[in-house]
Amino acid sequence: MDKQYLIDFETEVKEIYEAGDIKAPVHLSGGNEDQLIQIFEKIDKDDWVFCSWRNHYHALLHGIPRDTLMDMIVRGKSMSVYSDKPKFYSSSIVGGILPIALGTAMSIKMKEEKNKVWCFIGDMTFETGIFYETYKYSRNFGLPLEFVVEDNGLSTNTPTEETWGGKQQVPADVFYYQYERMYPHHGTGNWVLF
């Protein structure tokens, strides 16, 4: 799966949305194709992936079939894409997936399974207390949980650095990348008549 495949997918979602055929918010990905392709090379097909409302690229890269994903999005489930095989869960509440991902990592250790949990969060979530609780607990107990911080500087349109008065240093064992959002927080930036 290459960069153009991802971009084309979101372009198709954009067109369907602008035709008024999706009756729910869509959160389009864009601008982070190279970074995500690189990160997903490290993620095994049996690993769990937890992420947020902007999840279409993650879903495709983790192996959710294109048609399955498109069907979900058209049915209004862009914000909560899920899959049992491959394991994939997303939530639209800032920080909400972190302790859930931690619990799944605990269960993997208890059951002596070989897979891992990957938890994708935004830069605002990274600054919250629940990230630090999750990070600290997972590292203290040696849990198979990897964090990826996707920093576009914004949460909805609230600037993370301005509102926190700065940013925390990202720990060395946390994956981190910066990118500029290609689409608005939700929608396409164009007027749509539903």
Place this chain on the structure above:
Amino acid sequence: MKYKEELVRSMEALARYENTVFVGQSVKHSGNAIYNTLKTIPDIIPHGEDKLIEVPVFEEMQMGMCTGMAMNGIVPICCFPRFDFILRCMDALVNHLDKMQHMTEGTFKPKVIMRTSIGAKNPLDGGIQHTQDYTDPIMRMLYEVNVVSLNEPEQIFPAYEEAYKTECSTLLIEWGDYYNEK
């Protein structure tokens, strides 16, 4: 049997299932009434102490952790010593655990058994932050989680048995005063 004895019997029965764990504050170390219903577990099954996961005071984390474990086949008994403390985990409970079946169209059905207790007022009154009964408001907020009030001793064992056997999560509400009174 009396109220507390029924709780001990129920917890011992849950502990015998291979996929259960008990998560919370004072599940392994003494400190509250719930501990007194769990302390026989290390003695009744091999490696029973491994089933008791004492966690920090971080209710939202605890609730989310139990949800994540349940997504992968563990059945956590998630213990909150007082109902008042559940307010600290409402996002994980109301927005996540309770909405997961709907959000995933039945794909993920995490089964978490939550225990809490309405704080006792006798012989010591725990005060307004430790004795509230939020049963009615929480029932109105939860769609997928069953809520069960344990008012009589004879309800207790069947209710916990049903909580294990059912496909969804259950919040069971005990009465701290009944540990001594009934």
